Amino acid sequence: MSKLQVASSPHHHNQRDTGQVMRLVMYACIPGVLLQFWFFGIGVLFQITLGIITAVVTEALIVELRKKNTERVVKDSSAALAGLLLGICIPPLAPWWVVVIGSFFAIAVVKQAYGGLGFNMFNPAMAGYVMLLISFPVQMTSWLPPLSLAEQSFTFMDAIYTIFTGFTVDGYSIAQLRVGYDGMSMATPLDHVKTQLVQNYTVGEALQSSIFSGSWGIGWAPISLAYLAGGIALLKLKVINWHIPISMIAGAMTVALILFLVDSSQHASPSFHLLNGSLIIGAFFIATDPVSASTTNKGRIIFGASIGAWIIIIRTWGNYPDAVAFAVVLLNMAVPLIDYYTRPRTYGHRVKASAIHSKKEP
């Protein structure tokens, strides 16, 4: 008999590897992406494709430079997922270089500069988004109204022309495209309400805009619900734990409810906050990024709830209409601290071992 193979236990292994986890998350995005495409046009798919290609190419180049196994790294699909998540967040007709810069930054600086997958402190897609938002605020906030409300109809070619040249085939600019059929410039629901509040309108008055149907922005609420479906699938498949999404939504809802109860004319309702922005996609797809999130169950609850609360704080008093990226990046910084203080009690240990403070032997 030839030499026996020696290996360390366990010899049994479940068959879900990192790449599969990442791909499952990407598949779960599909319903939301399709609805986004339905409401906002082909531009959505362009941005996502550009985001993914840039991310994967950047990752491959850097890994090649670092002399690591490129094929293996690319196969884990983490770069593709970051590109996808960033692409989803970019306005559909933003110039091509916006998503390319953002995606490159996310992979090269936020992820690989820290050592690659597993070592990045910040969520790459969200850090990339924050960088874009503060660097290119005009391009990053030029969301078009849903197609059904647009004054100008536009085609597949219009989308390509706009992304690459800034103008449609007929020569309209994005600013012109954003004008609704009522002659008003269209904004996202959150943006619109925020602007109206600044101009001393009440929330109720703001909701009278044609971009709303009831208190839900046309297009935005169904997209949120589609991402919710994807998120629930991820929970069912045990790709993500419930702690972060549930606590994040609960945190946001609690703060929103308190504000709403204090003054409902100045503060939108919790359901408005829930469905009109990126809270749900943030809760299920972004804050759950394992690398940059808290790792203990208690810590995940604190992490999620803080993000949720922070989102509403920024939406209410901050300068930005949506705030998932800011809140996630801010809380990423707190993760090491949260993790340290939320260690679970080990079997057979009476109190939480916080040996740094009490040097007593257990």
Add this chain to the structure above:
Amino acid sequence: MFADYDHIMERLALQQLWDFPGGVHPQQNKTKSNQTEIQRIALPDLIHIPVKQHIGVNGDIIVKVGELVAKGQPLTASESAFAVPVHASTSGKVIAIGDHVAAHPSGISELTISIEVDGLDTAYEFKPLSDYTKRTKNEIIEAICQAGISGMGGAGFPTHLKSNNVKPIEFLIINGIECEPYITSDDRLMREHAWQIRQGIDILYHLLQPKQVIVAVENNKPEAFNTLSIACQQQDNYQVVSVPTKYPAGGEKQLIQVLSSREVPADGLPVDVGCLMYNVGTCYAIADAVIEGKPLIERVVTITGDAVETPQNVWARIGTPVKHLLTHANYDSDKQAYPRIIMGGPMMGFTLSSVQVPVVKITNCILVPANKELPTLEDERACIRCSACADACPASLLPQQLFWHSKAKEYEQAQEYNLFDCIECGACAYVCPSEIPLVHYYRKAKADIRLQQVEKEKAEKARIRFEARKARLQKDKDAREEKHRLAAQARAQTMTNDGGAAKDKIAAALARAKAKKAAMAKQNNEQISAVSEETYVERAKERPSANTEISKSAALPTDSDAQDIDALKVNAEPNSSADDAANAKKAKVAAAIARAKAKKAQQAKQAKENKASDE
């Protein structure tokens, strides 16, 4: 904090249990091997019985090479309470006592008694204690010890030590969980020998007097549950409990938590929470030992995996080489591109380095997976901190932190994250999507830390020894310096008192001594020496205490007192042997110079005389 006895009894009556955190549900693969009865197999040609198969100390070997032994004959004996004897598992001739590859992950060799099997299987005389209820506790424990029983669930802790318990016990827990995939040896034993297991439990009940006996069987073994329920139904305080299948529910700490909600303290034992646990196989062996007087010479071993054609359970004599079992189960080496044999289950078993490894008392399974059955992991990737490991950990540890610190060799931090509470069940590595061999890192870290501790203790001892030596040397040095100082003082005193005379005296004495030496080497005439004496005395006056100069003195053929100079030397340099050597050398040189001078002078004289005679 934990449930009390009455609460636990209420819950048990309702078949309500607790749960332990984490755990995994690997594919069971138990039906491969549990469909047939436990087989009796042909005896091997050779058996190898390691002298130590338990946690504790070796017994002394009481047989010699060439001696004929009978089945069940003890091969070792000891007065130590931590020693458990081993027995010949069949009759034959002892052909070797020496190192043989052991049932250990490292593949090291251990002291082993090899027996050439004669095939007769003649039995040794057994002394049953079937009337054990009338015997004293000590007699029963002695019988268990002499039968060589140590925990058969895997740990190998001497059963007689565990049973010699004085603390109050609420629950005697009989572990029939067998949570590792593939293994079915306890399953078959429970199905086929429930009655004898029950007899073993009776003996333990008699010994330990617990309030309640809980027999725990995982709910994936309904047949075993039924047979044990029937076997135990007459006993009011015995309850057979069906435990939900989850790995590692059969771990001692986890099973106690599931049944009682209690946790064994990190620095304590199950008895500290009123529990004591025995494996069903151990109960079976106890019944054999006490009622039949038969020592532990065989056990049920599962031979399974897709690389054997007939997976099954067999009664394997202790010491049977694994190769013999594989042959019996029709091992097909073509099904393994890289041969791999696992002793134990897929979660906690270890790979063997040789097929000559013998079955020992804790061997419950030989697993030979086919090529793609249990793929080996070679593609370790970066940890993505997904915490799947923490979700799976039954001890509520944070495996990814332990991994991080273990890999970085930050052992203090690893210990702060309770590295030593890891039971190495492998649940974390099982779920890890990055295929990191986590348990391997923990084992290495633990081994390193233990080694560091041993070395630290050694270093501490060495430090104490070194410091003691330093202090001793310092003391000696101080004493010498003090003596030296006093002597110098005395000398200075004498010199001051005598004025220059003393100096001259000393110098003269030294010069005399040296000159005498030189003179002994070579005869000299008086003329030259007179000149030399003058020269020397001048020099000696300049540096009276430097005895290094003394040797430069010329030959002086006067009578001198050797004792004087010796005494002086000792006073001047009391402990410098190196200087003495140097002095001797210099003296020789001086003597040589003196000789040369004398010769020259003589030649000169002769020349003068010659000249004079010529004139």
